[in-house]
Amino acid sequence: MASCDVCVVRNRAICSALDSRELSALNAIGRTRMLEAGESLIWEGEDSVLVANVIDGVLKLSTNTEDGREQIVGVVYPSDFIGRPFGGTTGHGVTALTEAEVCVFSRRDFDAFAREHPALEHKLLERTLGELDRTRRWMLLLGRKSASEKMASFLVEMSERLTGSGCRVDPASPNRRILTLPFSRQQIADVLGLTIETVSRQFTRLRNEGVIDIPSRREVAILDFDGLVAEAG
Template sequence: MSDCSTCIVRNRAICASLETVELQALGNLGRKLKIKRGETLLWEGDPAPVVANIIDGVLKLSVNLQDGREQIVSVMYASDFIGRPFGKESPYSVTAMTDAELCVFTRSAFDNFAREHPDLQNKLLQRTLDELDRAREWMTLLGKKSATERIATLLIELSERLVVEGCSPINTRLDRFELPMDRQQIADILGLTIETVSRQFTRIKKDGIIDLPDRRTVVISDRARLELLAEVA
């Protein structure tokens, strides 16, 4: 591993709580790994030999339904932590939605390190609680929000989570970005049909809230109205 102090997600990743010496010790246990879009890091139900910080890129967590369909249960971004510390099997598959770069640790080495560093264990607990909160918010989205509100909520989240640290202040939100997923994946994430997703994009564009220069690019033209659609306080 290179010097962890130069990592672009250093201040947001799970290791942010560590002192310099501790950070270097953890860095010595890890390695950088680049994976291509569509490549799977962990498979649902299989042994989970690694955990990782996402340095760059977007990954999905998914499970297979009994009828063979895939259900995307979460989308993970730069600085997010993936894997199951202190666990033996992965409850979901972890697959890259874009080309990605990860900081990977063997689970056993990371578990041993975490046991010796209470601050890191506290950070793991906080991340777990944050993910639980996100899961509850997503349940509300899927259970109560309309198709338009779901699309707007996803676009707001992407505009905030795709910011690259070092290029923009941490709190800056993007008004132009590339979608890391296609229309079918958006439909799977939001519990909609692909036809509904396409209609909603067209509707929001027609209302002048966003522009769609091509299939992947989104330009937010009126953030206040988009937030109103998403019911963002």
């Protein structure tokens, strides 16, 4: 049983379109669920049976070729919406990268509810349009950028997306910041369309050039943010 009134993403998720009476109606058809890192919520190719809001954690959206190559096609953060409402099959799997908490709805219930609440649909539309913009920007990276540009773009994007949760910026020197990545090297490779070896080599190159430091596997200290932006192309 969900309890929206105490939900931490209540004001940022699409639910913010609803008043308290509507919210309790939505409450009735949703339930929260915990996912551990690596656990999948939705599998590629299955017909869309559930949708969800991310309450906490980071999840990946990914597709695979028949022979096992993977491409991560999206990453979702708290308050983001997951799933494919209004018919169709899911074109990509959804898997937790970190421990995560989501608020799930049966797609059937959600569809019906959404159609009766235009304000909710409007929020969802805005979110979807934004996601489409972001996805298209990523296509430029995948299609036209070199490995070093990809890595720089990735770190810049990460430091933007993680602000607040996994990114600490010293206000005195905004050119330096520390990230806690929710990705393994392999997952970074799958986001950027590279191999794990290339990603690793790029990390060491950036470290040798003094642009970043690597305190641990999952942490990156950005020493020259402007330099990264310049290198991102």
